[in-house]
Amino acid sequence: MFEPTAEESLIRDFVRQVARKCGRDYWLAKAREGAFTEELWQELAAGGYLGMMIPREYGGGGLGMQQMAALLEEMSRQGIPLLILVVSNVMDALLIARHGSPEMKERYLPPLARGQTKFCFALTEPTSGSNSFRITTLARRDGDTYLLRGQKMFITGVDVADYLLVVARTVPYDQVKDKREGLSLFIVDRRAAGVEAQAQDIRILLPEKQFALFFDDVRVPRQNLVGEEGKASRYLFDALNPERISAGAVAVGLGHLVLEKAVAYAKERVVFDRPIGGHQGLQHPLAIAKTNLELAALMTRYAAWLFDRDEDAAPSANMAKFAAAEAATEACDLAVEVHGGSGFTGDMDIITLWPLIRMLRTVPVSREMILNYIGEHVLGLPRSY
Amino acid sequence: MPHIICCVKQVPDPETPASQFRVDEAAKKVVPVPGIAPVPSQFDTIGVEAALRIKDKTPDTTITILSLGPESYRDSIKHSLAMGADEGVLINDPALYEADHWVTAQVLAAAIGKLAPFDLVICGRQAVDWDMGVVGSTIAEILNVPCITIAKEIQYKDGQVVVERVLLDGFETAESPAPCVVTVSNELGEPRYPQLRQIMAAARKEVKVWTASDLGLDAAQLKNLVSLERLYVPEVKVETEIIDGETPQEKAEKLALKLREAKLI
Numbered sequence: 240m241f242e243p244t245a246e247e248s249l250i251r252d253f254v255r256q257v258a259r260k261c262g263r264d265y266w267l268a269k270a271r272e273g274a275f276t277e278e279l280w281q282e283l284a285a286g287g288y289l290g291m292m293i294p295r296e297y298g299g300g301g302l303g304m305q306q307m308a309a310l311l312e313e314m315s316r317q318g319i320p321l322l323i324l325v326v327s328n329v330m331d332a333l334l335i336a337r338h339g340s341p342e343m344k345e346r347y348l349p350p351l352a353r354g355q356t357k358f359c360f361a362l363t364e365p366t367s368g369s370n371s372f373r374i375t376t377l378a379r380r381d382g383d384t385y386l387l388r389g390q391k392m393f394i395t396g397v398d399v400a401d402y403l404l405v406v407a408r409t410v411p412y413d414q415v416k417d418k419r420e421g422l423s424l425f426i427v428d429r430r431a432a433g434v435e436a437q438a439q440d441i442r443i444l445l446p447e448k449q450f451a452l453f454f455d456d457v458r459v460p461r462q463n464l465v466g467e468e469g470k471a472s473r474y475l476f477d478a479l480n481p482e483r484i485s486a487g488a489v490a491v492g493l494g495h496l497v498l499e500k501a502v503a504y505a506k507e508r509v510v511f512d513r514p515i516g517g518h519q520g521l522q523h524p525l526a527i528a529k530t531n532l533e534l535a536a537l538m539t540r541y542a543a544w545l546f547d548r549d550e551d552a553a554p555s556a557n558m559a560k561f562a563a564a565e566a567a568t569e570a571c572d573l574a575v576e577v578h579g580g581s582g583f584t585g586d587m588d589i590i591t592l593w594p595l596i597r598m599l600r601t602v603p604v605s606r607e608m609i610l611n612y613i614g615e616h617v618l619g620l621p622r623s624y
Numbered sequence: 625m626p627h628i629i630c631c632v633k634q635v636p637d638p639e640t641p642a643s644q645f646r647v648d649e650a651a652k653k654v655v656p657v658p659g660i661a662p663v664p665s666q667f668d669t670i671g672v673e674a675a676l677r678i679k680d681k682t683p684d685t686t687i688t689i690l691s692l693g694p695e696s697y698r699d700s701i702k703h704s705l706a707m708g709a710d711e712g713v714l715i716n717d718p719a720l721y722e723a724d725h726w727v728t729a730q731v732l733a734a735a736i737g738k739l740a741p742f743d744l745v746i747c748g749r750q751a752v753d754w755d756m757g758v759v760g761s762t763i764a765e766i767l768n769v770p771c772i773t774i775a776k777e778i779q780y781k782d783g784q785v786v787v788e789r790v791l792l793d794g795f796e797t798a799e800s801p802a803p804c805v806v807t808v809s810n811e812l813g814e815p816r817y818p819q820l821r822q823i824m825a826a827a828r829k830e831v832k833v834w835t836a837s838d839l840g841l842d843a844a845q846l847k848n849l850v851s852l853e854r855l856y857v858p859e860v861k862v863e864t865e866i867i868d869g870e871t872p873q874e875k876a877e878k879l880a881l882k883l884r885e886a887k888l889i
């Protein structure tokens with residue numbers, strides 16, 4: 240498992256080739272004007288990459304998390320990461336493929352694979368981010384439909400999406416014996432009556448925006464329920480572990496991107512009598528950052544490998560996300576340091592990456608919640624919260 | 625069913641920042657830059673694209689990718705297979721790692737002979753590492769078939785190859801009966817990306833590996849005609865002179881005079 244497969248190398252080749260056309264400059268221009276990178280999206284679609292994790296019978300490639308992680312890592316390394324790719328074509332695609340009805344798969348997966356539709360994933364609420372069980376968005380049965388009411392926050396890509404995969408309660412939190420019960424998953428048409436979206440002021444340079452979503456008695460047909468009513472907590476980790484592995488891959492790619500800039504600069508820049516990379520005060524931190532990135536990359540690969548073998552990937556997915564986000568944040572801070580004052584300029588394009596890299600420590604799941612998980616479930620220590 | 629053979633070389637990524645380019649003068653070799661993977665030579669990928677365009681129109685075309693080089697060249701063959709080519713052959717023989725263009729052309733010609741019958745051999749107009757631009761036409765010479773160089777379009781129909789050639793001031797159309805060798809230029813257009821489906825197929829495809837003896841060639845007889853005397857990065861001296869003047873007109877006039885003095889205009 241240490242050797243990249245032939246598929247992974249070719250996927251990286253593809254990304255590098257696409258980046259010649261829709262590369263970092265293109266991505267930055269789109270992010271600055273607040274527009275989505277639709278041309279890049281269509282390149283991914285044309286090559287068949289959006290359907291990578293969708294089963295072949297629904298027009299996808301039937302590949303796994305290892306290949307997806309290679310795609311995400313290389314896109315990040317080229318400076319063209321897309322969050323909606325993770326949400327739409329990893330998390331939502333997996334949830335529908337694994338738990339949707341045959342009609343649902345037939346209807347939603349082929350257009351998703353072709354790049355004709357996009358999905359959001361709507362879980363976080365103003366009063367429940369880290370504690371997902373406490374969500375209050377409620378879906379009440381009303382004849383052949385559900386009535387959806389509540390509010391979501393920080394939802395990526397609502398403006399470009401066609402559908403929202405919404406996690407809601409079908410039984411309120413205070414009425415269940417076990418907090419894991421009573422959660423359900425719904426496909427909601429983004430344009431359905433009663434859905435309102437408000438862009439949030441998020442200061443991360445990205446071609447995607449985040450939105451607050453309001454559901455005012457939105458009618459959702461019963462057939463849009465994914466899997467069984469009230470059982471979503473059993474399905475969610477089929478999406479949340481891949482999300483963590485994806486975040487790990489994105490962090491590793493971005494970390495390498497900034498570290499490479501730092502190393503190139505450290506070789507050239509002479510402040511005293513030799514290149515600054517010749518001073519141990521910089522060289523050792525660079526060596527440590529490289530080591531930590533490579534370690535995180537290995538753990539990310541391992542987690543993806545376990546996931547693809549249908550083994551328990553949760554511990555390694557959590558560790559990979561933690562290690563990768565820490566390593567990337569460290570690498571970015573160091574890259575700024577190495578560049579001195581220039582590290583703060585837009586030209587160097589390092590400080591521009593800082594908010595995104597730093598975000599990965601907190602999103603999609605914070606480092607504290609990961610450490611809680613490892614402490615409790617891997618080490619068997621008493622629950623600390 | 626037409627058979628097209630595309631010769632594909634692997635080269636250091638030409639997008640490598642110039643600041644990282646190093647040569648080992650003692651070993652007379654380019655030092656690979658760690659972390660930057662080599663790539664198929666761009667003109668060769670364009671050649672594969674040209675073959676695929678013929679296959680798009682004539683689907684029963686078989687495209688074989690042919691490479692001479694070490695095991696790592698397999699990546700470039702796989703890249704071409706992922707673009708849509710059908711078969712891959714790697715000639716990997718340590719005795720041939722230092723082959724010059726003459727030996728390279730001999731080995732490739734022998735392999736093409738072994739892959740016969742063929743209708744068309746496509747090469748890049750030159751490899752983007754050494755820019756020699758001779759292997760394609762040397763193969764044609766050895767195989768004793770016509771050669772059309774620097775193509776921007778290749779059409780193949782009923783045993784006839786029609787090529788639009790790039791000239792300094794325009795284009796010309798040349799025709800040849802198959803089999804023949806055509807070398808392609810970037811004017812042909814962007815090569816297609818590897819498709820996910822083809823990537824999956826390419827990953828599983830066997831690449832045949834041959835040595836010099838498989839081709840009936842005695843490696844000892846394959847003697848380079850060219851010897852590399854010295855490999856170095858020339859020092860480029862840049863002198864900057866700022867032309868001063870009160871008005872833009874005055875600056876322009878002074879600049880023009882300077883350029884005339886230097887016999888540049």
Ligand SMILES: Cc1cc2nc3c(=O)[nH]c(=O)nc-3n(C[C@H](O)[C@H](O)[C@H](O)COP(=O)(O)OP(=O)(O)OC[C@H]3O[C@@H](n4cnc5c(N)ncnc54)[C@H](O)[C@@H]3O)c2cc1C
Pocket residue numbers: 326360361362363364365367368369370392393394395396441443449598601602603604605606607608611624
């Ligand atoms: C750019 C961006 C994109 C996003 N996209 C999406 C999306 O598409 N869909 C979606 O559903 N959500 C999305 N989110 C939301 C994201 O998943 C949440 O922000 C994240 O889960 C944290 O939740 P929170 O913001 O409510 O923080 P809180 O839960 O309020 O946590 C605040 C802090 O308290 C700490 N904390 C909480 N509990 C504990 C504890 N028990 N022990 C120790 N520390 C604790 C946390 O670690 C954190 O540092 C996005 C967020 C951002 C910034």
Ligand SMILES: Cc1cc2nc3c(=O)[nH]c(=O)nc-3n(C[C@H](O)[C@H](O)[C@H](O)COP(=O)(O)OP(=O)(O)OC[C@H]3O[C@@H](n4cnc5c(N)ncnc54)[C@H](O)[C@@H]3O)c2cc1C
Pocket residue numbers: 508510511515518520521576577578579580581583
């Ligand atoms: C927002 C902002 C405002 C500023 N305002 C002013 C101003 O008003 N006036 C002004 O004059 N300047 C100003 N500066 C410039 C600032 O003082 C310099 O950026 C700073 O002194 C660092 O110098 P440098 O950028 O040339 O980095 P460099 O000197 O190139 O250093 C680059 C890196 O090399 C490291 N390094 C260098 N030598 C060694 C060594 N011997 N051993 C180990 N590591 C080494 C440095 O620590 C640094 O990490 C400003 C900069 C910014 C970003």
